[in-house]
Amino acid sequence: DTRMAQTWGNFLYSLLDYKTEKFVIAKNKKVGVLFRLFQLGVIGYLIGWVFIWKKGYQETDEAIQSSVFTKVKGVALTNSTDLGLQIWGAEDYVIPSQVRIPPRLNGVNKNTDLPCPPALNWVFVFCPGSGVKTGHCMNNTGTCEIHGWCPIERSHEPMEPMLEKAENFTIYIKNFIRFPKFDFSKSNVLGTTNNTYLKTCTYDEVHHPYCPIFRVGDLVRWTGHRFQEMAVKGGAVGVVIDWNCDLDKDSTKCRPEYSFTRLDALKDSTSPVASGYNFRCLFARYYRDTEGQTVRSLYKVYGIRFDIMVNGQAGKFNIIPTVVNIGSGLAVMGGVFICDMILIYIISKSSFYRERKFFFVHVKDK
Known part of the structure; x- marks a missing residue:
């Protein structure tokens, strides 16, 4: 017992010892x-x-909250065999809720909802979406009747864009961002007392780097492609807005940087579907002709789609990361x-x- 008590006593006394290094x-x-x-x-x-x-x-916040509004302006005049002389405004060529500019239309296909005349059998084998078989066929010609929109769409691809002047159209991109950790909000519209600035400026990396109005032809050119070539088959252009904000400085120093890239072009790809963009739409919807039959005007549109992507982070002084790094x-x-x-x-x-x-x-x- 005495030895045990002595051992515990020595241990407790050793806790009060101060140890230093010998150099x-x-x-x-x-x-x-x-x-x-x-x-x-x-x-x-x-x-x-x-x-x-x-x-x-600094303490950083990468959870950027963003909202983007777009407005396209530009008018073009076309004269084609399908449409004749026609004026195109933004309400004609911009698809709502998206930024699409269709510089080329694959003609106008006016369809009537009727049993179509006998068609070749391969239409049903390779193109099942053309219509529904009625069951009436002609053995001597090897054709069958379908119920669908007539005439059946035929592939006709013009080699030049219809809206060539779309190259000079402009897109106004308004971007609002917020960093919730710091309760900081900002817009890409340059704060200026000049009321005519936005009416006259066009984005330029050197002279007007903070103007939110972009020329369509420039957006395509900055991706390394030509508008007149992309307009034939369509395409997708990415507009990237980067926000890197140092909130220890004045808020006017927090400004966006833009970069541009083509999204639908795959390198080293020979596939015919590797690039391009098109869709079908009904601009005129449905109506009835003089005979009372339902008619629609179907357009196959080759357009340029603009995808706007927003990235960013903000930083502000904080004592904790400072002490940790020191x-x-x-x-x-x-x-x-x-x-x-x-x-x-x-x-x-x-x-x-x-x-x-x-x-x-x-x-x-x-």
Whole structure:
């Protein structure tokens, strides 16, 4: 019992001991220079990369909330055999809720809801969407009757766009963003006292980098393609809006950066369906002709689709990440482990330093 009490007493007294390290100063210039260079490198990394470049003193918010509104302007005059002389405004060529500009139409196909005349059998084999078989067939010609919209759509692809002037149309892209962590909101419309600025400006990377009005031909050109070529088969253009906001600065410094890319073009692809964009629509909907039959005007439209994508992050000073990064840098600054390994294992006098760094105690058993 006495020995047990003494053991516990020694343990409790040892908790009050203060331990300090014993340092061995090695007069070795090579290792000393290496140690100081290592410390300078850590300081440079901490100041240059962590705090200046990566802004390690800031708390960040990448959960950007965004809303985009678009408005297309432009008028074109066309004269074709299908439509004759026609004026095209934004209400004619912009599909609601999306940014699509159809510079090319595959003609007009006026269909009547009637049993169609006998058609070739392969229509039903390869084109089941043309109609429903009525069951009336002619054995001598190998054709059958279908119930559907007549005449059946035929593939007719003009080699040039109908709305060539769409290249000069403009798209007004209005973007509202919010960073909820900092309760910060911003718009890409430049704040200016000039009331005529938005009426006269067009986006230019050098002269008007913050004008939200873009020329359609420029949007296509900045992707590395030509409008007149893309307008033939259609395509998809991505407009990327990047917000990188330093909220430690004035809010006017938080401005968007734009980049542009073609989304439907696959590199090293020879597939005929690899690129292009088209859809079918009914501009005139349904109506009745003089004979009382239901008629529709079907358009196959090759258009350029604009997909607007918004990315961004915001940062603001916070003491917690600042202290964490400083502490991490100071911990690495010691650099003791690396220099110790060189000192006691690598250099020519390593055994000499090793004997003086470590103190060996041998206890003899009684």
